[in-house]
Amino acid sequence: MPVTSERYAIGLARAFGGAIIFGIPLLMTMEMWSLGFSMGRGRLLLLMVFTLAVLVGLSYFSGFEKTFSLKEDAMDAFAAFGVGVITSAVLLVVLAVITFDMTWSEIVGRVALQSVPASIGAMLGRKQLGDEQDMDAEEERKREAGYGGELFLMVAGALFLAFNMAPTEEMILIAFQMTPWHVLALGVLSILLLHVFVYSIGFSGQESRPEGGTFLTTFLHFTLAGYGVALLVSFYVLWSFGRTDGVSVAEIANMLVVLGFPASLGAATARLVV
Amino acid sequence: MNREHKQGGNETGKVAPQVPWLEWVASGVGLLLVLGVFGVIGWQLFNGATVPPVITVEVENVALVEGGHRVLFRARNRAGEAAAQVEIEGTVSTAGSDPETSRVVLDYIPGHSEQEGGLFFRRDPRSGALTLRATGFANP
Numbered sequence: 216m217p218v219t220s221e222r223y224a225i226g227l228a229r230a231f232g233g234a235i236i237f238g239i240p241l242l243m244t245m246e247m248w249s250l251g252f253s254m255g256r257g258r259l260l261l262l263m264v265f266t267l268a269v270l271v272g273l274s275y276f277s278g279f280e281k282t283f284s285l286k287e288d289a290m291d292a293f294a295a296f297g298v299g300v301i302t303s304a305v306l307l308v309v310l311a312v313i314t315f316d317m318t319w320s321e322i323v324g325r326v327a328l329q330s331v332p333a334s335i336g337a338m339l340g341r342k343q344l345g346d347e348q349d350m351d352a353e354e355e356r357k358r359e360a361g362y363g364g365e366l367f368l369m370v371a372g373a374l375f376l377a378f379n380m381a382p383t384e385e386m387i388l389i390a391f392q393m394t395p396w397h398v399l400a401l402g403v404l405s406i407l408l409l410h411v412f413v414y415s416i417g418f419s420g421q422e423s424r425p426e427g428g429t430f431l432t433t434f435l436h437f438t439l440a441g442y443g444v445a446l447l448v449s450f451y452v453l454w455s456f457g458r459t460d461g462v463s464v465a466e467i468a469n470m471l472v473v474l475g476f477p478a479s480l481g482a483a484t485a486r487l488v489v
Numbered sequence: 490m491n492r493e494h495k496q497g498g499n500e501t502g503k504v505a506p507q508v509p510w511l512e513w514v515a516s517g518v519g520l521l522l523v524l525g526v527f528g529v530i531g532w533q534l535f536n537g538a539t540v541p542p543v544i545t546v547e548v549e550n551v552a553l554v555e556g557g558h559r560v561l562f563r564a565r566n567r568a569g570e571a572a573a574q575v576e577i578e579g580t581v582s583t584a585g586s587d588p589e590t591s592r593v594v595l596d597y598i599p600g601h602s603e604q605e606g607g608l609f610f611r612r613d614p615r616s617g618a619l620t621l622r623a624t625g626f627a628n629p
Contacts, residue, residue: 220512249573250629259530293523297519301518317599
């Protein structure tokens with residue numbers, strides 16, 4: 216079937232739908248508004264670059280074409296980013312978070328930060344809200360991509376969910392409230408859920424255990440690796456928001472485990488969602 | 490964003506996939522937004538975004554309202570870094586009596602931006618000397 220502009224328009228409309236649905240929780244989160252202008256500019260820029268890279272990767276995995284073309288994926292990523300920026304800008308104006316007596320740097324900062332979840336949502340919206348897609352080609356891509364691809368999907372999933380929680384004060388507050396026992400319990404629970412979600416309870420798109428893999432190798436290769444990814448992504452997101460500045464290592468560890476909980480759920484379900 | 494194989498002409502079946510014009514438009518707009526957003530953020534990086542807050546307060550308007558006098562002010566952050574929990578203190582001092590002080594806390598003033606607020610006084614600020622200043626801030 217040829218890709219006409221009409222079909223592309225439908226895809227674009229789905230992308231806008233995804234951007235709104237996946238972006239709305241953070242569009243209505245107070246901390247996101249102030250982080251938009253108060254977080255370090257260098258960190259914000261790095262976050263945007265990282266997001267674009269993730270978008271290119273996501274385009275590869277949920278793309279329809281079998282042939283890998285970096286140009287196509289880059290075009291997709293830019294389009295998703297554009298959809299994310301436009302959706303965020305319009306909604307922030309409607310919600311009166313952005314008014315026109317603000318300075319440009321403030322407006323751009325707020326829109327830029329919100330465009331991270333919105334553009335990932337735009338990319339996922341195409342798949343989640345669409346019906347016609349080539350599941351076989353997609354499965355083949357995931358198989359071809361191998362272990363590196365698995366890790367990438369875990370990074371994307373962890374980023375999306377961690378990003379949804381990290382801006383809120385609650386992450387820090389929860390870390391303050393918890394005793395070391397709570398933290399250990401939450402860490403164990405995260406690893407357990409990560410393993411169960413991916414290998415045991417039969418979600419659609421679930422992975423089968425790698426051939427010849429024993430429980431232990433699967434656990435080490437995928438579950439522990441996934442939790443490692445979740446912790447790293449959590450750290451990156453917390454650092455981006457300046458939550459780790461001047462905080463003691465022990466307290467950072469607590470925050471990592473707290474944010475690592477949603478991040479590991481994101482890592483576990485990314486393979487099901489993307 | 491929707492793309493599938495276009496098999497070109499039926500007879501060849503090997504023609505390179507053709508990109509619909511709308512895809513060019515969408516990606517083009519996206520690319521422009523990327524450059525614009527990155528540009529503005531990058532520009533700030535090298536233009537004093539890391540200078541700590543300097544806050545000045547100007548009186549905008551003084552009015553007699555129910556229960557006292559209302560002073561509207563505009564607090565301006567002249568530096569690049571954002572300030573949080575900025576306390577604005579206003580004092581009306583008239584000769585022969587203790588000065589009257591009112592305070593308010595502004596949640597945030599972003600860099601190179603301004604926030605408006607108001608203070609209430611029992612005494613008429615115009616009857617004496619009215620001073621407004623920021624007493625402190627926290628890093629966000």
